[in-house]
Amino acid sequence: MHDLASVNSRLEQLRQRYPQGDAEMIGNIVRAVLTTMRGDLTANETTLLAEIEELASTVANARAEIAALGADDITASHIPSATDELDAIVAHTATATDSILECCEKIDTVTPRLTPEDAEVMQDVVTRIYEACSFQDLTGQRITKVVATLKTIEAKVAHIIDVFPPDPTGDRAEAAAQARKDASDDVAPSLLNGPQLPANAMDQSDIDALLASFD
């Protein structure tokens, strides 16, 4: 049996070699301990230590793969950029819709000066424009749903980074926690689902029939 001093000496060498410590270091320590102590372990203990070594290797590989994916960029750049773009779409279409409505309201003020026939045509056209402008409300709600989905993805990616940080600094864990908090703040649980996709939605006649079934 090797004496304890020899094992401690080996561990100290490892500490000096890997002062920050990481999963790979754990694997190295296990290998070193196995090399040092294998003769004193039972078969089960040896198997257990080998599995721990393999687990440490798996964790190290996962961290390396996450680092290679640039997962931090997803939460730090890609998703915030996408949500900003979507917010901008909502803002631009809202501005355009307001301009269209303003024009229609001006047309409404001069319509009475037209002949009755022309006034009727004009009013019909303006009514259809008003109806069409409600697209802004629906697209806004749909985009809000997409933003909420992106925030959920962002939070899940942040969680993965939190569990398997590419490096041991605390910055990413803090960012992950903040991303999760932002996501939960932005999605109001009391609100409903918003507009359904046309293929899944009931139309007005379906709703009329449903309401009539109560009578």
Added chain:
Amino acid sequence: MAIDKSMNVLIVDDYKTMLRIIRNLLKQIDFNNVEEASDGAEALSKLRTGNFGLVISDWNMQPMTGLELLQEVRQDSKLKALPFIMITAESKTENVVAAKQAGVSNYIVKPFNAETLKDKIEKVLGHA
């Protein structure tokens, strides 16, 4: 039964553009006395202090949703008979059923047209 189009109508939506659209569509069918509220809480306050003959409300609003507004209206002894139309993008069966159970007078799904709005208003006020 003739409909009194001089009545005060309260329209409720947290989206100003939608309020503007509904106001203009109501104007096209000769309802000119229209007031606006941006959420259920503001609407309830206006209903309790004003004299309205019809409420047209969105569903998804905060801090008080259209459904919660409807429930408050139906529990208020002075307002409980007030005609209440829900206009919303929520078209799932459970939403319509929940609104009906809460006492909604009629339910319009977005996107809607002026004819649907006119038709529902006439039905609701004709039965009022």
